[in-house]
Amino acid sequence: MAFPFSSVALLVLVAAVLVNADMKADCGPDGLTLVWTEARSLMDFSLLRLGSCRPTAVSLREAMFSVEFGDCNFRRTVTKDILEYSNDLTLVSPGNTKTTFHHPVSCTFEKAVDWAPPMYDPSMLQTYGQGDLLFSMDIMNGDFSGPAQSLAFSLGSLIPIMATVGQDSHQPLLLLLDECVATNTPDLQQESAVYSIISNHGCLMDSKGARSRFEPRVVSSEIRLSLQAFKFAVGKEVYIHCTLEAWDPSAFFPNKKACHIVGNGWELLDDPSMSSLCGCCDTSCSSRKTRSPSGGGIKNSAVLGPLTIVD
Incomplete structure (x- = not known):
């Protein structure tokens, strides 16, 4: 811890x-x-x-x-x-x-210099002798200026979520949310009820028919998500499990991306002109089919919660 x-x-x-x-x-x-x-x-x-x-x-x-x-x-x-x-x-x-x-x-x-939000137990990862990476993730207040003061959200309101990766001694990094699900347990178990938020390597599935969206980036090593509070487990404890990935900011692939629905179609957060990379979001963004790299990024896991969605 x-x-x-x-x-x-x-x-x-x-x-x-x-x-x-x-x-x-x-x-x-x-x-x-x-x-x-x-x-x-x-x-x-x-x-x-x-x-x-x-x-x-x-x-x-x-x-x-x-x-x-x-x-x-x-x-x-x-x-x-x-x-x-x-x-x-x-x-x-x-x-x-x-x-x-x-x-x-x-x-x-x-505050210690290596402090990270206590909702997430960060791991230090060594990568090719270039220094350590520190991942963190937290639920924020409405303008993303600090941690949320309450973890209770009304059904339909927006839940601000921010993830970062520290990149001291590293080349610039792009932080992606590869996958996120909501569950009713702090640990992913077979018997856990699961609600999919992000899947298919960075596709924000919850933006289909909802107000959920990625927010414009401030820096490449940070990603912000406004998640519309959903009906899953209303009134009960909810945990959000995410896989974070640090990647090359100059290289996008169907399995290394952040996509959400804007208007009537999928859009790439970081370069809308390359939104064709999001075309696999409704099928399968397989690295084998698209000849994009299956590895190369550095991944870590985060768990947020418990939060409560009230009707």
Whole structure:
């Protein structure tokens, strides 16, 4: 697993800090323990919420939360040097009809130079002595400027997804999404229900009859996808499994491409004048039939989630 810190570089700015007379937050590498204490209160501590999470334990005078940053709808903020996880401790009225108070909670760390989004466990790959590649993938906010603050999406809304490959010490690289599927399990299993998103070596099948599309590239080593939230597993946990591939940015083939539907036909994201390469999307983009290279790119896998699609 890729941790957001190194053992020597971690700087915990909020650790065992008394936030006020009643709340203490102890930040760890993967989550936090928060204790709310009121010596004279008749508060119903079961009505406290940390983000979307209920207390882990309650007593007559205190409530305790022991949670991971991947749960409870924590907001993640990443800058050049800082990684921050923030949330709110709230008290809801019976029936969850309104929030009667809230207190901010945050844990801030010095970001390690090799940090990658924790939704994806990156692998370092050696390629012909030219250095290491670091793949990463994340669900983003609406303008792709940072990670999404919530992983709940309304049916029909757009889910912004961004993948990147670090290319220090490398020649320029083109990042492609070779295949993506949605499942109801974090691991691909025989019994998993599967919804195909991208198949046939880079064909965005979900752009047929939907608003899903690849967004224009900012740099070749990054690819952005706006995925329309689908009916698959509505209200349940959904995981998106993708195969990423780093490739030569000057060479496109039927099995090395990014294609989506624009208007009435398939279009190549990176060069619409070469959209004939997408003609196999509705049949089979086999490298054997098209004499395009079957290998040569460097592939890796990513899993996003769990996210929830609500009707």
